Amino acid sequence: MAVKLWTVHFMRICVANLLLFISLYVLFPVLSVEMADRLGVPAAQTGVIFLFFTLGMFLIGPFHAYLVDAYKRKYVCMFAAALMVVATIGYAFVTNFTELILLSTVQGLAFGIGTTAGITLAIDITNSTLRSAGNVSFSWTARLGMLLGIILGVWLYQSHSFQNLLTVSVITGAVGILMLSGVYVPFRAPIVTKLYSFDRFLLLRGWVPAINLILITFVPGLLIPMVHPFLNDFVLGNVGIPVPFFVGTTLGYIISLFIARLFFFKEKTLRLVIIGIGLEMVAMSLLNTDLSIGISSVLLGLGLGLTMPEFLMIFVKLSHHCQRGTANTTHLLASEVGISLGIATACYMELDTDKMLHTGQMVASIALLFFVLVTYPYYIKKKVR
Numbered sequence: 001m002a003v004k005l006w007t008v009h010f011m012r013i014c015v016a017n018l019l020l021f022i023s024l025y026v027l028f029p030v031l032s033v034e035m036a037d038r039l040g041v042p043a044a045q046t047g048v049i050f051l052f053f054t055l056g057m058f059l060i061g062p063f064h065a066y067l068v069d070a071y072k073r074k075y076v077c078m079f080a081a082a083l084m085v086v087a088t089i090g091y092a093f094v095t096n097f098t099e100l101i102l103l104s105t106v107q108g109l110a111f112g113i114g115t116t117a118g119i120t121l122a123i124d125i126t127n128s129t130l131r132s133a134g135n136v137s138f139s140w141t142a143r144l145g146m147l148l149g150i151i152l153g154v155w156l157y158q159s160h161s162f163q164n165l166l167t168v169s170v171i172t173g174a175v176g177i178l179m180l181s182g183v184y185v186p187f188r189a190p191i192v193t194k195l196y197s198f199d200r201f202l203l204l205r206g207w208v209p210a211i212n213l214i215l216i217t218f219v220p221g222l223l224i225p226m227v228h229p230f231l232n233d234f235v236l237g238n239v240g241i242p243v244p245f246f247v248g249t250t251l252g253y254i255i256s257l258f259i260a261r262l263f264f265f266k267e268k269t270l271r272l273v274i275i276g277i278g279l280e281m282v283a284m285s286l287l288n289t290d291l292s293i294g295i296s297s298v299l300l301g302l303g304l305g306l307t308m309p310e311f312l313m314i315f316v317k318l319s320h321h322c323q324r325g326t327a328n329t330t331h332l333l334a335s336e337v338g339i340s341l342g343i344a345t346a347c348y349m350e351l352d353t354d355k356m357l358h359t360g361q362m363v364a365s366i367a368l369l370f371f372v373l374v375t376y377p378y379y380i381k382k383k384v385r
Helices: 008-025 031-039 049-070 073-093 097-124 128-159 162-181 204-223 245-262 268-286 290-318 321-348 353-382
Strands: none
Touching (some): 008 073, 008 097, 008 128, 008 162, 049 073, 049 097, 049 321, 073 097, 073 162, 128 245, 128 290, 128 321, 204 245, 204 290, 204 353, 245 290, 268 290, 268 353, 290 353, 321 353
């Protein structure tokens, strides 16, 4: 009997992952703008919450191995997702900057443990011969959820109230928890492990590609927050309806899934990543002209779609047999760090769009050079699979 990847339980956890990312990223374009208005401070100041969000992810990371070994990992994942939903509700009641910082840190903690536990669950329910394909598919749904969440956040903020946006985020998160509850996880005897360790948190052998991935994801991070509204004023044809920038990015991301299948080379990683980062560079260059915003958004999605799965496989191939979960978590953490740094930087440059675009072009160029001169040679030398 043939072994299937897309079992009902794997589909459920992928949908749950998609919804978890939508629930979070629906907030990312608007939080800095909304909180700046509410607290009467510049968006340059509220943008720092994304750095605290990332800090929260790293603070909980060393405890991940203990939590998923000492307790049922499905329930750890569900509890973390529930905490994320509660933190989202908290944004409706923020009255000062300290509360905002604490709330974003708690949300980072919850997101960190929820996503890493989800990665472990996805590996547990996937046949060992299909785990690489499972890893890529699970990660792909996360990035699709990120893009859909950004689109939904921009659209809701433009046409509805912030309260409506929070409601959508909470409902999406709750449905994600419901999907998680239906995932069957095979019994696993509890393992006694240390309270604090880096096992299944950071792949130390992956520090070079991690730096490269931070540079790559920094670029789309610059374009997420609505402190640069010109990105979402692109009008579709004669209809007169403004289209959020990341609609095109999502389209390009989906198209990349089919383009990547055209590459049958044994060592396709070098070609795909160079093309992907190159498209990211072109996308940032085209943003200098209003007429090219639509094209730029599609090219950015194509670039990310070609690059991100290849970087995941780089981390997996640098890991030993028992470190697959760690490789996946490191890929996730590096991409979230890059995105958060990009958002925070964009908020800091809220009144200087030209400077933001030049920064994006420069960082994308550095990312390409770093990959060709440092990351790829390091990967070829150190890979163990």
